[in-house]
Amino acid sequence: VPMPHQVQMQLIKRRLVGKFGTDRIRELRSILDDLPDYKNGPYADIRKWVMGEIEHTRVRSRVVHRDSLDVRREGVAQVALVGPPNVGKSSLLQALSSIQIKTGDYPFTTLRPVPALTLIRGVQVQFVEIPGLIAGASEGRGGGRALLGVLRGADAIVYCHDLSGPIDQLEEVHREVIDAGIERPSMVAGTRLDEAETGALDRLRAAMPDLPVVGVSVLDDGSLDEFRDAVWRLTGLVRVFTRRPGSMDADPMAMEPGATVLEVARALHGELGAACRGAHVWGSSVRFPGQLVGRDHRLEEDDVVEVIT
Numbered sequence: 001v002p003m004p005h006q007v008q009m010q011l012i013k014r015r016l017v018g019k020f021g022t023d024r025i026r027e028l029r030s031i032l033d034d035l036p037d038y039k040n041g042p043y044a045d046i047r048k049w050v051m052g053e054i055e056h057t058r059v060r061s062r063v064v065h066r067d068s069l070d071v072r073r074e075g076v077a078q079v080a081l082v083g084p085p086n087v088g089k090s091s092l093l094q095a096l097s098s099i100q101i102k103t104g105d106y107p108f109t110t111l112r113p114v115p116a117l118t119l120i121r122g123v124q125v126q127f128v129e130i131p132g133l134i135a136g137a138s139e140g141r142g143g144g145r146a147l148l149g150v151l152r153g154a155d156a157i158v159y160c161h162d163l164s165g166p167i168d169q170l171e172e173v174h175r176e177v178i179d180a181g182i183e184r185p186s187m188v189a190g191t192r193l194d195e196a197e198t199g200a201l202d203r204l205r206a207a208m209p210d211l212p213v214v215g216v217s218v219l220d221d222g223s224l225d226e227f228r229d230a231v232w233r234l235t236g237l238v239r240v241f242t243r244r245p246g247s248m249d250a251d252p253m254a255m256e257p258g259a260t261v262l263e264v265a266r267a268l269h270g271e272l273g274a275a276c277r278g279a280h281v282w283g284s285s286v287r288f289p290g291q292l293v294g295r296d297h298r299l300e301e302d303d304v305v306e307v308i309t
């Protein structure tokens with residue numbers, strides 16, 4: 001007697017986690033071989049679904065280079081969320097952004113990188129959820145190499161760990177990324193903080209002594225704010241505000257550290273860059289509010305800048 005079709009479907013999806021391109025097609029064929037050959041009923045539907053998936057994967061393999069799952073960059077920085085399945089990556093993505101992402105109790109909810117645009121300090125930062133990296137990814141197993149490719153393209157990495165779960169899974173993912181030679185500014189998010197035992201966060205800090213560790217719960221806005229701050233520090237970017245002379249409204253923008261007045265003017269508008277003679281600046285980079293500075297003056301976090309022409 002075959003197992004209930006819902007269970008069968010879950011097992012099938014589980015077998016497909018992290019499998020892309022020819023890997024996925026091979027697995028789908030072997031799934032097809034394992035299925036009972038009913039002509040109708042739910043099992044016939046599953047068979048049809050698997051065959052449709054084979055066709056779909058074939059088409060996609062032709063379109064997408066198998067080793068790249070390109071995520072279109074948006075915002076001032078791209079931050080990858082990586083970690084074992086079910087640690088709350090999708091939930092975090094959802095809590096940080098306005099878009100709706102499907103989450104579930106199943107580890108196979110996300111099979112492909114999922115990008116989401118969020119606002120941190122008023123500037124757009126893109127998060128990308130990387131589906132669970134599996135052991136052996138750096139050797140290209142299970143389509144993992146393509147996922148590592150996405151990590152390689154990111155500006156920073158957030159390792160996600162469920163504070164109630166075993167730490168060795170996190171260590172395995174971390175090792176996988178290091179073995180792939182990927183070095184990015186990194187931190188660890190201890191997730192589901194609301195459910196965690198006391199001491200769980202300290203144990204995580206002890207296990208990952210080289211990385212900043214932040215506890216976060218999607219149910220706690222304060223912890224989400226701290227998470228955003230930590231991610232901002234990770235990007236290494238500097239926020240400055242620009243304002244038209246005489247206006248009250250200042251717009252935030254992100255710059256590389258050490259950015260000058262001229263670079264800010266150029267980033268605002270090419271012509272403004274050409275016409276820029278200096279700026280009035282409020283903030284920590286100047287000695288008094290509204291100080292007149294030259295084009296080469298270096299700005300600091302949260303400075304307000306009025307470019308003069």
Ligand SMILES: Nc1nc2c(ncn2[C@@H]2O[C@H](COP(=O)(O)OP(=O)(O)O)[C@@H](O)[C@H]2O)c(=O)[nH]1
Pocket residue numbers: 084085086087088089090091092103104105106107109110191192193194195216217218219
């Ligand atoms: N209590 C609590 N549950 C969470 C939190 N974040 C995620 N979860 C639950 O953890 C499970 C897995 O979350 P999901 O975001 O799908 O994990 P992913 O596989 O890493 O993307 C879901 O049942 C979520 O509701 C949290 O901060 N607090």
Ligand SMILES: [Mg+2]
Pocket residue numbers: 086089090091109110129
């Ligand atoms: Mg997910």
